[in-house]
Structures are given as structure tokens and as C-alpha cells.
Amino acid sequence: MKEKIYHDKYVQYYDYFQQGVRGDVGFYLSHFKNFRGSVLEIGAGTGRITTPLMKAGINVTALDSSADMLAILKKKAKPLGISPRMIHADMRTMRIAQKFDAVIVTFRAFQHLYTARDQLAALHSIRKHLKPRGVLIFDVYAPSIKYMAEGTWKWFGADKKILPGTKRKVVVDLRNRYDFGNQIMYQEYRFTYPNGKRDILPLRMRFFFRFEVGHLLHRTGFSIIKLLGDFKGHPYKHGSPEMIWICRPSITMPKMSGLI
Numbered sequence: 001m002k003e004k005i006y007h008d009k010y011v012q013y014y015d016y017f018q019q020g021v022r023g024d025v026g027f028y029l030s031h032f033k034n035f036r037g038s039v040l041e042i043g044a045g046t047g048r049i050t051t052p053l054m055k056a057g058i059n060v061t062a063l064d065s066s067a068d069m070l071a072i073l074k075k076k077a078k079p080l081g082i083s084p085r086m087i088h089a090d091m092r093t094m095r096i097a098q099k100f101d102a103v104i105v106t107f108r109a110f111q112h113l114y115t116a117r118d119q120l121a122a123l124h125s126i127r128k129h130l131k132p133r134g135v136l137i138f139d140v141y142a143p144s145i146k147y148m149a150e151g152t153w154k155w156f157g158a159d160k161k162i163l164p165g166t167k168r169k170v171v172v173d174l175r176n177r178y179d180f181g182n183q184i185m186y187q188e189y190r191f192t193y194p195n196g197k198r199d200i201l202p203l204r205m206r207f208f209f210r211f212e213v214g215h216l217l218h219r220t221g222f223s224i225i226k227l228l229g230d231f232k233g234h235p236y237k238h239g240s241p242e243m244i245w246i247c248r249p250s251i252t253m254p255k256m257s258g259l260i
């Protein structure tokens, strides 16, 4: 199932209601400072992270499964004087005739892989596109029991956004509920337009627990270098808001057929 929010007319709103995780742009900029290698950014979307990295001279290839999100990136890149290489592909099945020095899966794009089969397929495919001494970095949110308990399917967070270049005020609010059996967060974003019309956009995210991700990584041939709990660089611990995984390929590359 396609997540509607990343397609069609809705992509024009993405940059105005998604700010990412605090500090993520700065983290990637400092991690790749003076990095001369190639970086594959998976789930690059409209280029919230791609564009500052490229402006800093980092060689980024932007991959996304939504052509509509990439179209916004293309539009934004021109006035910035950058021309990112863009690949419209799915991280589970991508085939690129290049191996990269780094792969980053930004702003929780990994959480759009809902089953173990999809997660293993994506990690396996990332592993195939990484050089032997390459690095994989990705983030997923750390589940907060307190926040989840508030997932009562009630609308909250009404946020008024004025779209640049227009006088259109769009009110965006959202609601959450959690399916613990399948570790899925269901979210709906509601857009209310000045004429009172509404659009409701469902979005699902898989939530992960720490050791589950560790097992997925080991099974697909990655060694964990660091697990951070926020983009300031603190180690992951109880109460950390995020899990930022920094890994390298281990010596053996398991066969996908043996994984499921």
C-alpha cells in the first residue's frame, strides 16, 4: 500500500509540516564533513537532508520510492545551484550499478518497512550496495510508552500553515493509534483548507525495539559500531527519543534465501 502523504498533490505540503527529527541535518553534516566518498541517501524525499549535504559538497545520490517527492527535490535543487542524481526505486528491490561508501536511510524511512521480510530485504539490498568498508546510518524512533498511551485516536496539534507563494492557510492536525500485536503506529493527518474542505491522509509506521533491530542487522551481515539515542550524539539509553544505528558490513554476507 502506498502512503498517500508521499504522493500526488500532497507532496507540496510535506516541507511545511515535517521538520524531521531535531538535529538530524546538523548530525549528517558533521558526520560527513570532509568526506570524499559517495553517499546513497534512501528515502531522500523532497531533499530536506539531501540539499544541505550537497551544498556542503557531499556527493549524494538521492533515492526514493515516490517520484512525486523526488520531483519536489528537483524543483528545489535548481535555484540552490545543485543537481542531485536521483533514483526512483524501492530500497527492498533497488539495483544500482554502483557500490557506495555510505548509505543513509533518513528520517525514519526504514519505519515504512512493515514486515520482517521487507526489513530483511531492504538491509540485504543495502548491504549489496555498500563497499566492504562502507557505513550504514539510519534512524528509527524509540517507542515511548507514555506517548503511546496517549495514542487514543483523538485529533491534536492543529498547526496553521501558510503555503509560500499563496494566501492559502491549511490547518494540519493528526491522530495516532497503536497496534501492539503488529508493532504498527497508525496515523492520520487531516488537512483543512480555507473553504472548509478536508483531506485525510493515513500514514503507517512500524515501530521497533532495540534488540529486534540488532538481530535484523546481524542476520543481514552488519556489525553495529554505535547506537546513539539522539542526534546530539548521546549513547542510546532508557528514555532516549531516537535510535540512530551506525553499522558496517561484517565479513560474511548472508544469502537472502536463508533469511526468511
Ligand SMILES: C[S@@+](CC[C@H](N)C(=O)[O-])C[C@H]1O[C@@H](n2cnc3c(N)ncnc32)[C@H](O)[C@@H]1O
Binding pocket: 006, 018, 020, 042, 043, 044, 045, 046, 047, 048, 049, 063, 064, 065, 066, 069, 089, 090, 091, 092, 106, 107, 108, 109, 112, 113
Ligand atoms: C519521512 S519521509 C523522509 C524524507 C526525507 N528524508 C526527510 O528527511 O524529510 C520518508 C520517505 O521514505 C520514502 N520511502 C518509503 N518507503 C520507501 C521504500 N521502500 N524505498 C524507498 N523510499 C521509501 C517515502 O516516499 C518518503 O519520501
